[in-house]
Amino acid sequence: MSTTGVAPRSAMRGPLPVAPAFNFFSVALDLNDPAVQAQMFFPDEPFRWRAGVNVLPRPGELPSGFVPCSTGTMRQKETSEGRDYGTFDAFTAYIPDFCTAFGIGDWEDFKDQANATILATESFAAERQFAQGQPMEDNPSLDDVNLAVLGSGVGPMEGLALLENAIGGTGRAGVIHATPAIATMWSASRALLWTGDVIRTVATRTPVIVGHGYIGTDPDAAASPTGDTEWAFATGPVFFVRGDLMELSDDIAETLDRDQNDLQYRAERDILVGWDGVLQAGVLIDRSATP
Numbered sequence: 001m002s003t004t005g006v007a008p009r010s011a012m013r014g015p016l017p018v019a020p021a022f023n024f025f026s027v028a029l030d031l032n033d034p035a036v037q038a039q040m041f042f043p044d045e046p047f048r049w050r051a052g053v054n055v056l057p058r059p060g061e062l063p064s065g066f067v068p069c070s071t072g073t074m075r076q077k078e079t080s081e082g083r084d085y086g087t088f089d090a091f092t093a094y095i096p097d098f099c100t101a102f103g104i105g106d107w108e109d110f111k112d113q114a115n116a117t118i119l120a121t122e123s124f125a126a127e128r129q130f131a132q133g134q135p136m137e138d139n140p141s142l143d144d145v146n147l148a149v150l151g152s153g154v155g156p157m158e159g160l161a162l163l164e165n166a167i168g169g170t171g172r173a174g175v176i177h178a179t180p181a182i183a184t185m186w187s188a189s190r191a192l193l194w195t196g197d198v199i200r201t202v203a204t205r206t207p208v209i210v211g212h213g214y215i216g217t218d219p220d221a222a223a224s225p226t227g228d229t230e231w232a233f234a235t236g237p238v239f240f241v242r243g244d245l246m247e248l249s250d251d252i253a254e255t256l257d258r259d260q261n262d263l264q265y266r267a268e269r270d271i272l273v274g275w276d277g278v279l280q281a282g283v284l285i286d287r288s289a290t291p
Contacts, residue, residue: 016116017117019120019122020124020212022209025123025240028238028239028273029237029238049241052087053087054087057236058276086274087138089138090241091270091271095118114266114267115245118268119245122269123212126273130177130274131143131177131214132216132217145220149282149283150166154285156182156189159182160176162283163281163283164203174206176201176233177208177209177232178210181287190202191203214231230284231285240274243269243270243271244269246268
């Protein structure tokens with residue numbers, strides 16, 4: 001009786017990680033863009049973003065009017081409440097990887113796998129920082145005590161309407177922030193449209209960030225989400241800046257634990273995220289409610 005031999009199994013990598021569509025970076029202003037710098041930076045101010053930035057928002061007031069014929073002390077006057085700086089510090093996003101020295105294979109290929117993963121998933125880290133203040137807890141974040149609560153337990157379409165009106169109340173364009181689940185509900189109601197790499201609301205063309213890192217956001221001074229409820233938010237314009245991809249070490253010898261004969265590698269990237277501070281509003285949406 002003859003037997004049939006079985007060839008050794010083939011080694012292969014898993015599928016290449018892909019960045020999610022409509023993430024934070026699809027909408028936010030890139031501070032490395034010279035055109036953005038010309039609009040937002042003070043003349044001759046050095047750009048040292050890794051040490052943090054102080055953001056002076058534009059005037060938050062709406063335009064007022066007065067009767068042209070009024071003169072002197074009879075003229076209607078409005079005073080400004082002033083503007084406060086918002087301070088945003090950078091953080092380091094990283095992907096760790098581990099392998100034994102015996103099974104590592106090609107060192108450069110091993111590093112490339114971690115590098116590719118952080119490039120695909122860094123938006124999650126940016127969104128988690130922006131919405132939940134992780135890991136920089138002293139940074140302003142969507143869930144901090146400054147959140148203006150628009151409603152609780154409302155249906156998806158009513159929640160979207162409240163967010164749109166909150167932006168409308170500023171008299172200027174803004175940004176809506178939603179989890180994938182809430183964006184799915186809005187899409188099912190045909191409230192969203194796709195324009196290139198950006199998703200927008202049908203009614204006002206407001207850009208929507210669909211943030212995987214927004215999942216589980218639980219505001220400090222408002223109701224906690226449950227199985228069917230999640231928070232969605234509205235802000236003014238948002239921004240970011242990213243540093244170059246940093247490798248923990250180019251030398252395998254510097255990463256090797258000689259006692260354990262294994263390797264720990266980290267791909268790292270510095271990121272800073274923030275917004276103008278004019279609007280910070282949220283609504284707790286019940287996905288099971290209609291409309």
